[in-house]
Amino acid sequence: xxxxxxxxxxxxxxxxxxxxxxxxxxxxxxxxxxxxxxxxxxxxxxxxxxxxxxxxxxxxxxxxxxxxxxxxxxxxxxxxxxxxxxxxxxxxxxxxxxxxxxxxxxxxxxxxxxxxxxxxxxxxxxxxxxxxxxxxxxxxxxxxxxxxxxxxxxxxxxxxxxxxxxxxxxxxxxxxxxxxxxxxxxxxxxxxxxxxxxxxxxxxxxxxxxxxxxxxxxxxxxxxxxxxxxxxxxxxxxxxxxxxxxxxxxxxxxxxxxxxxxxxxxxxxxxxxxxxxxxxxxxxxxxxxxxxxxxxxxxxxxxxxxxxxxxxxxxxxxxxxxxxxxxxxxxxxxxxxxxxxxx
Numbered sequence: 001x002x003x004x005x006x007x008x009x010x011x012x013x014x015x016x017x018x019x020x021x022x023x024x025x026x027x028x029x030x031x032x033x034x035x036x037x038x039x040x041x042x043x044x045x046x047x048x049x050x051x052x053x054x055x056x057x058x059x060x061x062x063x064x065x066x067x068x069x070x071x072x073x074x075x076x077x078x079x080x081x082x083x084x085x086x087x088x089x090x091x092x093x094x095x096x097x098x099x100x101x102x103x104x105x106x107x108x109x110x111x112x113x114x115x116x117x118x119x120x121x122x123x124x125x126x127x128x129x130x131x132x133x134x135x136x137x138x139x140x141x142x143x144x145x146x147x148x149x150x151x152x153x154x155x156x157x158x159x160x161x162x163x164x165x166x167x168x169x170x171x172x173x174x175x176x177x178x179x180x181x182x183x184x185x186x187x188x189x190x191x192x193x194x195x196x197x198x199x200x201x202x203x204x205x206x207x208x209x210x211x212x213x214x215x216x217x218x219x220x221x222x223x224x225x226x227x228x229x230x231x232x233x234x235x236x237x238x239x240x241x242x243x244x245x246x247x248x249x250x251x252x253x254x255x256x257x258x259x260x261x262x263x264x265x266x267x268x269x270x271x272x273x274x275x276x277x278x279x280x281x282x283x284x285x286x287x288x289x290x291x292x293x294x295x296x297x298x299x300x301x302x303x304x305x306x307x308x309x310x311x312x313x314x315x316x317x318x319x320x321x322x323x324x325x326x327x328x329x330x331x332x333x334x335x336x337x338x339x340x341x342x343x
Contacts, residue, residue, distance in 0.1 A: 004026075005023075005024040005026060008026045008027045008028065009024075009025060009026065009027065010025055010026045010027025010028065011025060011027070012025065012026055012027065012028060012029040012053050012054060012055065013025060013054050013055075014026050014054070014055045014056070014057065015037060015048065015050075015054060015055070015056045015057070015060050016056070016057040016059045016060060017039045017040065017041050017042040017043070017057075017059035017060065018039075018042070019039050019043060019046040019047075019048060022054075023057065026055060028055070029053035029054055029055050030054070030055040030056070031050070031053065031054055031055065031056075031062065031064075032052075032053040033064065033065070034049075034050065034051050034065060034072055035049075035050045035054075035062055035063060035064050035065070035072075036048070036049060036050070036062075036063040036072060036075060036076055036079070037050060037056055037060045037061060037062050037063065038060065038061045038063070038080075038083055038102065038107075039059070039060060039102070040058070040059050040060060040061050040101060040102055040103055040104075041059055041089075041099075041100070041101045041102075042059070042098070042099065042100070043098050043100070044083075044084075044087040044088075044089065044098075044100040044101050044102040045080065045083035045084040045085075045086065045087045045100070045102045046080065046083075046084070047076045047079065047080045047083065048076075049072050049073065049076055051072075061102075061103075061104050061107075063075075063079075067122060069121060069122040069123075069124045070114065070122055070124075070127070071124055071127035071128050071131055073128070073131035073134070073135065074114075074127035074128065074130055074131040074134075075112070077130075077131060077134040077138075078112045078113065078114075079110070079112055082110055082112060083102055083107060083110075086102060086106055086107065086110070087100040087101065087102045088100060088101055088102070088106075089101050114127065115127060115130070144333055147333065163300040163311055163315065164300065164301050164302075164303075164305075165298045165299065165300055165301070166298075166299055166300075166301045166305065166307075167296040167297065167298055167299075168296065168297050168299055168307075169295070169296060169297070170264075170292055170293075170295040170296070170297050171249075171293065172249060173248070173249055173252070173255060173297060173299075174219075174246040174247060174248060174249055174255075175246075175247040175248075175249060176244055176245075176246060176247075176289040176292050177244060177245050177247060177289065178223060178241060178243075178244045178288065178289055179198075179213075179223075179238065179239030179240045179241050179242070179243045179244065179245065180213070180238070180239075180240060180241065181240060181241035182240075183197045183199075183206070183207070183209070183238055183239070183240035183241075184206075184207070184240070185206060185207050187207070187209075188206070188207025188208060188209060189207070191209050191210050191211070192207075192208060192209070192210065193208055193209045193210025193211065194208060194210075195208060195209050195210070195211065195212040195236050195237060195238065196208055196235075196237050196238075197209055197237070197238045197239065197240055198220065198231070198233065198237060198238075198239050198240070198243050199239070199240050199242045199243055200222045200223070200224045200225035200226070200242035200243060201222075201225070202222065202226070202229055202231045206240060209238060211238075212236040212237055212238050213237070213238040213239070214233075214236070214237055214238065214239075214245065215235070215236045216234070216235075217232065217233070217234040217257065218232070218233055218234075218245055218246065218247065218257075219231075219232055219233075219245070219246040219257050219260060219261060219264075220232075220233055220239055220243050220244060220245045220246070221243065221244050221246070221265075221268055221287065222242065222243055222287075223241070223242055223243060223244050223286060223287055223288055223289075224242040224284075224285075224286055225242065225283065225284065225285070226283050226285065227268075227269075227272035227273075227274065227283075227285035227286050227287035228265065228268030228269040228270075228271065228272040228285070228287045229265065229268075229269070230261045230264060230265045230268065231243075232257050232258075232261060244287075244288075244289055246260075246264075253309075254307045254308075254309045255307075255309070255312070256309055256312035256313050256316055258313070258316035258319070258320065259312035259313065259315055259316040259319070260297075260312075262315075262316060262319040263297065263298060264295075264297065267295055268287055268292075271287055271291055271292070271295075272285040272286065272287045273285060273286055273287070273291075274286050299312070300312060300315060
């Protein structure tokens with residue numbers, strides 16, 4: 001297929017399993033009539049409307065109109081959820097990393113409702129009216145999805161002007177230590193046990209060992225991947241070379257980790273170097289302990305200029321309250337766009 005495309009480059013789109021645009025441009029076409037196509041594999045069942053000459057690989061199925069009184073947009077919005085329901089295979093979270101299939105034989109018996117006129121014939125104008133409603137609904141959903149992405153990236157900081165703040169070097173507050181690179185999945189298989197090892201991911205553990213390096217509640221940060229993201233860990237655990245740990249200097253007890261996480265994470269993320277994807281996706285950044293040397297940490301102090309643990313906790317609660325409100329809004333918006341609405 002690749003060699004054919006190279007030898008026949010042209011102006012006509014060639015579509016494959018991808019539903020986001022043409023696979024290639026070639027010098028000929030197979031169809032020059034309005035049609036619907038669907039993804040046979042990958043994100044199976046998603047549909048596209050075609051109104052100009054095109055071709056398709058064997059990864060797309062083609063639906064050609066037998067009745068000119070059927071509106072393509074109406075058919076797409078009506079059939080697509082049916083096709084998506086029929087698909088088979090592995091579906092990832094939120095439709096990501098999906099590997100499903102829907103070959104033609106699986107849709108041969110599909111029926112869908114079509115409005116009819118007083119003669120029992122397909123009512124084209126009514127289909128167009130309904131399709132227009134679906135288009136408006138889809139546009140609204142796209143706007144909401146965009147707002148969710150924007151809101152997820154916003155760092156909302158409560159007003160803390162009422163507090164006296166002093167800036168102290170991070171090095172006076174914490175020892176910054178990188179984890180041990182020897183802790184790999186292979187190492188875990190050789191030294192299997194109950195104690196978790198954390199790596200760059202903030203979503204779960206890398207492996208489990210029969211020993212541990214830390215016992216207690218600590219702040220850790222990812223040194224690779226989504227570098228600078230802080231994860232608070234509690235219990236007996238270890239970290240590998242893709243995560244660092246912030247150990248309170250000389251065992252000091254006047255630091256609230258929730259306050260420190262909210263304060264330090266945006267600073268760490270700003271310092272991270274490397275490639276950041278859109279909306280934080282597919283990010284490959286780094287933040288090693290040596291890159292933290294110049295950080296000055298804002299900390300509330302009492303009337304005598306001493307670090308105040310109680311004020312840190314008070315401010316942290318404000319952060320938590322704002323964060324919970326932000327999370328609640330995002331969850332409600334997610335629920336809204338997930339609802340299946342029939343027009």
